[in-house]
Amino acid sequence: MTLYLVENLGIAVFAITGVLAVRQQGVDVFGAVVLGVVTAIGGGTIRDTLLGIPIYWVRDFTYAWSAIGAALLAFFLVKRLQHTYQWLLYLDGLGAALFGITAAEKLLSLHFSEPVAVLMGLLTSIGxxxxxxxxxxxxxxxxxxxxxxxxILLGCTVYVVTGHFMNNFLSGLLAMTCAFGLRATAIYRHLEMPVWLSTQAESE
Amino acid sequence: MTLYLVENLGIAVFAITGVLAVRQQGVDVFGAVVLGVVTAIGGGTIRDTLLGIPIYWVRDFTYAWSAIGAALLAFFLVKRLQHTYQWLLYLDGLGAALFGITAAEKLLSLHFSEPVAVLMGLLTSIGxxxxxxxxxxxxxxxxxxxxxxxxILLGCTVYVVTGHFMNNFLSGLLAMTCAFGLRATAIYRHLEMPVWLSTQAESE
Amino acid sequence: MTLYLVENLGIAVFAITGVLAVRQQGVDVFGAVVLGVVTAIGGGTIRDTLLGIPIYWVRDFTYAWSAIGAALLAFFLVKRLQHTYQWLLYLDGLGAALFGITAAEKLLSLHFSEPVAVLMGLLTSIGxxxxxxxxxxxxxxxxxxxxxxxxILLGCTVYVVTGHFMNNFLSGLLAMTCAFGLRATAIYRHLEMPVWLSTQAESE
Incomplete structure (x- = not known):
């Protein structure tokens, strides 16, 4: 029950950040809501499709309503939400970590292999x-x-690896701490991927 | 039988408008035909994939031939079709309404929920x-x-809602009238989404 | 067994050319590897999803490891691979032909229709x-x-058509020769689609 609430809250946060991300480009309410909803439920949709299991929001449309409602709200309250954008970034990071790790958990419980669980956790989160x-x-x-x-990749990997030594709750907590800790630090300190792990855009 | 013909005609119209839409960008016949075919059968393909049912053109390749044939025709007759572009816009609107509403009908008959039917109708039409x-x-x-x-969203909603009071044929007719009426007016009068339902692109 | 090795080699080549294709745009290791992996296993993923069969790399993650490993390698050795780019183009053409034709073969053996086999072969190869x-x-x-x-389209068509007169091995060989022969000639002579099969980009 709590998880259900948290999941819907996470979807709503994703939908809101999705709308905020595209509003500067000049969209109408339809485009904004579709793009917000895609942000919120797109990753899980790809995951379920790839795994050949029924799409979660087709079975329970509540998830889709959360996304649609939050996206509509975000579109009309967009001016006010600007002030909270920084705060939303952290919430978004928390939601992304939660989505990824719960997806990895779900896949392990469906007896998919561990690398598939990590990959699908990542895909659910960023797709x-x-x-x-x-x-x-x-x-x-x-x-x-x-x-x-x-x-997210770190968090899902930690979850799957530590699951061998710890109980589910502990490894989930540890994974969340790693994932959100790194993401929050990145937001706060404007961290980027180091140069030696990046290529430079070439002027052609 | 009539529906089958109409469906294939709708696919052909979509393929033609698809080719016309990309021809100004400098494409070769392969790219143009692929993009025309994607326009025509892409929405239904996504829908069937999400619902986990066999893709309609895999089961019956006639639909794909209609798309391929029309796209090829459009590519080679593209100069002549320019004159009929305005006329094609109306046909396209009619096809889009038909696709959306018949998809919604199909989903209801497969016992999907009403919001899913509306959403998938929309996706079939614009995807x-x-x-x-x-x-x-x-x-x-x-x-x-x-x-x-x-x-399309309006038409699918009208179809699903009025289905509670009317027989299938009447609610379908009403839905088509709403959807195509609004679209045709929009084409004719160059209607756009009102400003209060849109955001402005920001100069950055 | 040999086929298995060749398939994994083909995936690795695709992943490498995928990384090389995006490196000039300024990406980090995560983006580069994801895009390399998408290049390598994206086409087959779409194919399996559309056909409603289990994704091949979900069943056997070795394929995904080949892609991930090759993409990582390509990212870090990218400077050295520049010299071999021309050579890689031919390998890529060989891999693309092989992917397309083996996919078409697989689909025929699963009793899909011939046009579907050709289309899915093409999609596997270029998707x-x-x-x-x-x-x-x-x-x-x-x-x-x-x-x-x-x-690829030529090769898959040749494979499916000649399959009526020849045994599997011969028609596969003929199809590979046609597909790779045309592609290699195109690379060597910088062939493009002839003008009458192309539209000009319009200055607007």
Whole structure:
């Protein structure tokens, strides 16, 4: 029950940050809501499709309502939400970590292999944002040096590896701490991927 | 039988408008045909994939032939079709409304919930065009204020809601009238989404 | 066993060319590896998803490791690989032909229709590269006049058609010769799609 609430809250946060991300480009309410909803439920949709299991929001449309409602709200309250954007970034990081790790957990419980669990956790977490950016013609996080996906990858890996020694709750907590800790530090200190792990754009 | 013909005609119209949409960008016949075919059958493909049912054109390749044939025709007759572009816009609007509403009907008959039926109707109708624009690097309708998707959303909603009071044929007719009426008016009068339902692109 | 090795080698080559294709845009190791992996396994992933069969790298993660390992290697050895880029182009063409034709073979053996086998062979072969370019915001091969997809289309068609007269091995060999022969000629002679099969980009 608590998890259900938290999941819907996470979806709502994703939908809100999704709308805020595209509002500067001049969109109408339809485009903004679609892109917000894609941000929120896109990653899980790709995951369920790839795994050949029923899409979670098709089975329970509450998730989709959370996304649609939050996106609508964000569109109309967009001016007021600007002040809270920095704060939303942290919430978004928390949501992304939570999404990734619970997805990894779900996959392990469905007896998928551990590497698949890590990969799908990552995809669940970042897939929606990448879809939004691709649809909106914006450079996605794949083309930036921001530390957004790496914390999730770390968290999912920690979860799967420590699951061998600890109980579920402890390894989940540890994974969340690692993922959110790294992401929060990256937001606070404007950390980027180090230069030796990046290539320079070439002027052609 | 009539529906089958109409469906294939709708696919052909979508493929033609798809080719016309990308021809100004300098493509070869392969790219143009692929993008035309994606426009025509992309939306239904996403829908069937998400629902975990066999893709309609894999089961019956006639649909794909209609798309391929029409796209090839459009590529080679492209000069002549320019004159009929305005006329094709109306046909496209009619096809989009038909696709969306018949998809919603199909989903209700497969016992999916009503919101899922509306959403999937919308996706069937606009998904192909969005895929084409994303693949072609063009801004998609999500980033414009054109009234293209809203009529479909209206039509599918009307269909699902009035289905409670009317027989199937009447509610379908009413839904088509609403969807195509709004779209045709939008084309004729160059209607756009009102300003209060849009954000301005910010100069950065 | 030999096929298994060759498949993994093909995936590795695709991952390497995928990383090389995006490195000039300024990416970090995470983005580069994701885009390399998408290039390598994206096409087969779309194919399996559309056909509703389990994704091949979910069943056997070795394929994914080949892609991840090769992409990582390519990222760190990128300077040295520049010299071999021309050579890699031929390998890539060979891999693309092999992927397409083995996919077509697999589909025929699963009793899909011949046009579906050709289409899915083509999609397996070029889908990953198109996904990479779309995600990276680059114009994909759909928007170029390069002879990349046409040889695959030719090869898959030859395979399916000659399968009626010849045994599997002979028609596969003939198809590979046609596909790779055309592609290699195109690379060597910088062949493009002829003008009458292309439209000009219009200055607007």
């Amino acid at each position: 929606g944002g990448i879809m939004r950016d691709t649809l909106a013609g914006r450079p996605s996080l794949l083309m930036s040096r921001e530390l957004y996906a790496t914390p | 192909g065009g969005i895929m084409r624009d994303t693949l072609a690097g063009r801004p998609s309708l999500l980033m414009s204020r054109e009234l293209y998707a809203t009529p | 990953g590269g198109i996904m990479r370019d779309t995600l990276a915001g680059r114009p994909s091969l759909l928007m170029s006049r390069e002879l990349y997809a046409t040889p």
